[in-house]
Amino acid sequence: MAERLTSLQDLAQLPHDDIIDVRSPSEYAEDHIPGAISLPVLSDEERAHVGTIYVQQDRFLARKVGAALVARNAAAHLEGPLADRTGGWRPLVYCWRGGQRSGSFASILEQVGWRVGLIEGGYKSYRRLVVGAMHDTPLAHRVVVIDGGTGTAKTDVLHHLADRGAQVLDLEGLAAHRGSVFGARPGGQPSQKRFEGMIAMRLTGMDTSRPVYVEAESNRIGGVFVPPALWKAMTRAPRVLIEASVEARAAYLVRAYADLLEDGSAFGAALAQLAPHHGKAQIARWQEMLAAGELRALAQDLMERHYDPRYAKSSARLGAPLARVAMTDLDAAALGRAADRILALDLPRRAPVSGT
Numbered sequence: 001m002a003e004r005l006t007s008l009q010d011l012a013q014l015p016h017d018d019i020i021d022v023r024s025p026s027e028y029a030e031d032h033i034p035g036a037i038s039l040p041v042l043s044d045e046e047r048a049h050v051g052t053i054y055v056q057q058d059r060f061l062a063r064k065v066g067a068a069l070v071a072r073n074a075a076a077h078l079e080g081p082l083a084d085r086t087g088g089w090r091p092l093v094y095c096w097r098g099g100q101r102s103g104s105f106a107s108i109l110e111q112v113g114w115r116v117g118l119i120e121g122g123y124k125s126y127r128r129l130v131v132g133a134m135h136d137t138p139l140a141h142r143v144v145v146i147d148g149g150t151g152t153a154k155t156d157v158l159h160h161l162a163d164r165g166a167q168v169l170d171l172e173g174l175a176a177h178r179g180s181v182f183g184a185r186p187g188g189q190p191s192q193k194r195f196e197g198m199i200a201m202r203l204t205g206m207d208t209s210r211p212v213y214v215e216a217e218s219n220r221i222g223g224v225f226v227p228p229a230l231w232k233a234m235t236r237a238p239r240v241l242i243e244a245s246v247e248a249r250a251a252y253l254v255r256a257y258a259d260l261l262e263d264g265s266a267f268g269a270a271l272a273q274l275a276p277h278h279g280k281a282q283i284a285r286w287q288e289m290l291a292a293g294e295l296r297a298l299a300q301d302l303m304e305r306h307y308d309p310r311y312a313k314s315s316a317r318l319g320a321p322l323a324r325v326a327m328t329d330l331d332a333a334a335l336g337r338a339a340d341r342i343l344a345l346d347l348p349r350r351a352p353v354s355g356t
Contacts, residue, residue: 264290
């Protein structure tokens with residue numbers, strides 16, 4: 001049965017136990033419907049081989065070779081990942097545009113006796129909905145931005161808000177990046193399409209009448225960009241400003257970046273990226289502080305010389321914050337109290353949703 005997606009909410013409402021992406025591994029890696037499992041009916045090499053036959057030799061031969069490969073791969077999936085599925089299992093299958101790959105695999109599953117759903121239009125229909133939500137339509141959500149200088153524990157404040165039942169969109173978590181030259185995480189970042197899809201699905205599950213708390217970011221987080229609809233909402237949203245002394249922030253950064261600081265070579269390489277802004281002599285001084293283990297002093301100097309001046313310049317273009325939350329410490333208890341204060345604020349009823 002073909003299922004037509006008219007909105008992203010449809011994905012949560014369709015009756016299925018698993019969403020199966022039968023595209024090649026590279027297609028799946030670039031982007032896929034959140035929660036989908038990868039059961040490719042053609043590998044990347046097999047897909048390229050069939051495509052070459054289709055273009056350069058004979059279309060019928062390409063379909064015959066492709067069918068044989070699909071049958072072999074389907075058999076491997078049935079004997080492997082799907083071996084424990086019972087008779088009542090209901091999968092939802094898709095490929096690039098709902099064509100032969102998903103149809104062939106669904107047909108085999110149906111012959112087993114499972115009730116199989118197909119996404120009409122495949123991945124492309126899902127991607128169209130993501131683009132509509134993230135690029136073409138003003139965001140209806142009541143965004144509230146948690147702002148503050150480097151080291152004010154904004155991400156941790158978001159987590160405390162989430163623990164208290166607030167709606168939170170953790171952009172750095174979704175981007176797998178902490179938003180600075182020191183922000184890279186193991187495993188790398190998602191593709192732009194994947195990033196947008198995760199944001200769109202998170203927002204789809206949120207109540208537009210309640211606030212959605214987001215950390216202040218530039219429109220680029222590492223190698224991915226905040227999609228336009230969300231970015232526009234963030235630039236217009238009320239801001240809650242977290243304030244703390246540079247000493248408290250330096251202590252927090254040493255704790256928060258302990259994983260990176262343990263790898264002196266990686267941290268030193270990140271420091272070197274600041275050379276165009278500060279020159280080789282300053283970078284050498286910071287490298288010396290790193291080698292000597294003067295980590296708090298290094299964090300404080302980086303903020304005073306690099307991050308705070310840039311933050312002051314960018315924040316000067318913004319209006320006054322809705323509220324300020326001053327903190328003398330940035331430990332877990334203090335961050336929890338900050339979250340309580342934020343939740344007690346009298347927020348605007350709605351964010352503007354006009355496209356102008």
